[in-house]
Amino acid sequence: MAPLDHSEIPTSEDVFSAAQNIAEQIHHTPLLRSRQLNELTGANLWFKCEHLQKVGAFKARGAANALSLLPEGVEEVATHSSGNHGAALAWAAAQRGLSCTVVMPETAPKAKRAAVEGYGAKVVTSGPSLAERESTLAAVLLESGAHPVPPYDDKRIIAGQGTVAMEVLQQSREQGFTPDVMVVPVGGGGLLGGVGLAVAALAPDTLVIGAEPAGADDAQRSLRGGVHITTQQPDTIADGLRATLGDKNYAVIERTVRDIVTVSEAGIVNAMQLLWTRTKQLVEPSAAVGLAAIIEHSARFRNKNVVVVLTGGNMDLDKVAPLLSSEKK
Amino acid sequence: MAPLDHSEIPTSEDVFSAAQNIAEQIHHTPLLRSRQLNELTGANLWFKCEHLQKVGAFKARGAANALSLLPEGVEEVATHSSGNHGAALAWAAAQRGLSCTVVMPETAPKAKRAAVEGYGAKVVTSGPSLAERESTLAAVLLESGAHPVPPYDDKRIIAGQGTVAMEVLQQSREQGFTPDVMVVPVGGGGLLGGVGLAVAALAPDTLVIGAEPAGADDAQRSLRGGVHITTQQPDTIADGLRATLGDKNYAVIERTVRDIVTVSEAGIVNAMQLLWTRTKQLVEPSAAVGLAAIIEHSARFRNKNVVVVLTGGNMDLDKVAPLLSSEKK
Numbered sequence: 001m002a003p004l005d006h007s008e009i010p011t012s013e014d015v016f017s018a019a020q021n022i023a024e025q026i027h028h029t030p031l032l033r034s035r036q037l038n039e040l041t042g043a044n045l046w047f048k049c050e051h052l053q054k055v056g057a058f059k060a061r062g063a064a065n066a067l068s069l070l071p072e073g074v075e076e077v078a079t080h081s082s083g084n085h086g087a088a089l090a091w092a093a094a095q096r097g098l099s100c101t102v103v104m105p106e107t108a109p110k111a112k113r114a115a116v117e118g119y120g121a122k123v124v125t126s127g128p129s130l131a132e133r134e135s136t137l138a139a140v141l142l143e144s145g146a147h148p149v150p151p152y153d154d155k156r157i158i159a160g161q162g163t164v165a166m167e168v169l170q171q172s173r174e175q176g177f178t179p180d181v182m183v184v185p186v187g188g189g190g191l192l193g194g195v196g197l198a199v200a201a202l203a204p205d206t207l208v209i210g211a212e213p214a215g216a217d218d219a220q221r222s223l224r225g226g227v228h229i230t231t232q233q234p235d236t237i238a239d240g241l242r243a244t245l246g247d248k249n250y251a252v253i254e255r256t257v258r259d260i261v262t263v264s265e266a267g268i269v270n271a272m273q274l275l276w277t278r279t280k281q282l283v284e285p286s287a288a289v290g291l292a293a294i295i296e297h298s299a300r301f302r303n304k305n306v307v308v309v310l311t312g313g314n315m316d317l318d319k320v321a322p323l324l325s326s327e328k329k
Numbered sequence: 330m331a332p333l334d335h336s337e338i339p340t341s342e343d344v345f346s347a348a349q350n351i352a353e354q355i356h357h358t359p360l361l362r363s364r365q366l367n368e369l370t371g372a373n374l375w376f377k378c379e380h381l382q383k384v385g386a387f388k389a390r391g392a393a394n395a396l397s398l399l400p401e402g403v404e405e406v407a408t409h410s411s412g413n414h415g416a417a418l419a420w421a422a423a424q425r426g427l428s429c430t431v432v433m434p435e436t437a438p439k440a441k442r443a444a445v446e447g448y449g450a451k452v453v454t455s456g457p458s459l460a461e462r463e464s465t466l467a468a469v470l471l472e473s474g475a476h477p478v479p480p481y482d483d484k485r486i487i488a489g490q491g492t493v494a495m496e497v498l499q500q501s502r503e504q505g506f507t508p509d510v511m512v513v514p515v516g517g518g519g520l521l522g523g524v525g526l527a528v529a530a531l532a533p534d535t536l537v538i539g540a541e542p543a544g545a546d547d548a549q550r551s552l553r554g555g556v557h558i559t560t561q562q563p564d565t566i567a568d569g570l571r572a573t574l575g576d577k578n579y580a581v582i583e584r585t586v587r588d589i590v591t592v593s594e595a596g597i598v599n600a601m602q603l604l605w606t607r608t609k610q611l612v613e614p615s616a617a618v619g620l621a622a623i624i625e626h627s628a629r630f631r632n633k634n635v636v637v638v639l640t641g642g643n644m645d646l647d648k649v650a651p652l653l654s655s656e657k658k
Contacts, residue, residue, distance in 0.1 A: 054608060280380045280610060280612070321653070322651070
């Protein structure tokens with residue numbers, strides 16, 4: 001593996017710049033509360049509603065920032081993505097009149113593929129593994145000369161995703177509370193890294209905790225073991241969190257994130273059902289991982305002010321809804 | 330049928346008083362927008378999010394108002410309800426330390442029955458028809474001496490539900506737009522009547538339009554025919570709209586509502602799917618009837634500023650979710 005170029009690792013200042021770069025394009029999403037979920041968890045919860053962001057996911061932030069920083073003359077961009085990053089790049093490219101190609105694994109949710117096409121991008125299908133996705137993207141880049149915008153292992157993307165934490169901290173000041181903890185789902189680590197950078201600079205007393213499926217726990221093993229693990233066989237319903245932690249992401253997370261906890265598949269489904277029924281917010285499985293972590297590791301969150309990022313709301317309802325059990329009580 | 334006691338018909342002033350009576354207990358719910366749904370309908374839409382209200386439905390407003398106006402010494406209340414009014418009364422009674430009994434038809438959604446029980450009320454099961462519900466309630470009242478709080482045909486309830494329109498009008502001023510039309514689902518007519526009263530007094534240039542399933546179209550036939558029809562055989566997925574328009578409701582609606590339009594069952598499911606996927610809001614079938622009306626009667630809403638009340642978000646997900654088709658696009 002090539003050594004990391006330190007100029008490619010984002011800083012808190014890159015997050016601050018990103019907030020200015022994307023201010024006109026993105027939504028300021030609300031913070032939602034639920035008395036019932038506070039009672040259930042014993043924590044004071046605020047849900048940051050990024051499923052109400054443009055394209056239905058925080059990924060709009062990173063994509064908008066990346067395209068605001070494109071080299072002169074670029075007319076076409078490309079990426080690989082199982083879903084929300086692809087839709088975000090397609091949306092951001094359409095806003096700037098750029099062509100866009102997205103390599104998507106054949107296993108991507110139909111709704112996410114439809115969203116990418118709906119924003120006018122070209123979809124190229126690949127095999128499901130990271131290696132297959134990357135090699136297909138390499139072929140696309142070679143043929144088209146498009147500029148690559150990686151889904152997470154990219155300075156501009158990490159910085160863009162971090163703007164969500166700047167917004168949360170501003171909202172918490174306006175609403176008169178101090179977050180003790182921010183809980184952030186982690187797949188490739190763009191969001192977690194960006195949040196870590198923003199919080200380290202602006203609210204150093206707030207802990208940042210990552211949450212990931214036990215079936216895709218490379219980030220926990222990396223952070224807890226102190227060695228960046230780059231292989232895993234992900235097995236989780238949380239399709240947005242199957243990616244492996246990126247190099248730049250790991251470098252940032254190691255310095256800014258307190259810990260990463262894992263959650264069970266049953267815990268993800270239960271948390272998703274609670275969010276659907278108690279907050280009436282239609283979040284995707286990956287977005288439920290934060291609440292799942294608070295429930296499965298309740299002792300570390302009890303009586304704390306906890307902000308949970310609801311990362312997205314895009315899924316195939318006909319696949320996901322049957323997982324929910326009927327309301328019992 | 331006994332002649333109506335005119336002192337029992339609510340006025341706009343009753344709605345204004347209700348707003349003060351319930352101010353401490355209810356949420357000011359947000360107005361939500363969706364660029365995609367604006368493009369789809371050709372109208373400028375604002376969705377009033379009463380599925381985010383206490384108990385997940387606007388019914389909290391009427392129940393809270395009714396209990397603020399109880400005769401001295403009442404310690405127990407009772408009602409019949411297929412769902413949200415029962416949960417609302419149970420919630421409002423618990424807030425005041427009152428006992429509560431709710432007669433629910435055996436066909437009521439499990440989630441709604443669970444909510445009533447969850448707020449500590451006693452549930453008595455009845456047959457599904459209005460006559461069976463009313464006779465069971467009569468027996469409960471006779472035995473318990475409880476004070477009845479009807480689900481819709483009640484001055485206090487109509488006035489309470491009308492507060493949602495006062496809130497909408499205040500929000501529209503703050504956000505700088507004038508509603509041309511408010512679209513309100515109608516079952517028993519408590520919400521539609523209350524909204525009619527508020528709008529007639531505060532925004533007489535705004536049209537109020539009711540929307541109901543074609544399979545439960547008594548309100549349209551009553552208003553258009555000029556004779557209050559009190560029988561129907563409801564057949565609709567919108568379980569909150571199967572009730573028959575009440576006497577007091579009809580008297581108010583006749584004076585304050587421009588028209589009532591009907592929608593198909595397929596239109597309700599389609600609108601619900603659009604709301605779930607485009608706004609990420611988990612609304613129940615009844616709550617989708619407003620958007621369904623705008624889609625099925627698009628000419629009368631095109632280029633208008635239209636406020637649609639999303640009335641509630643309570644349902645049996647295992648029954649409702651399978652109705653949605655997978656995303657095609």
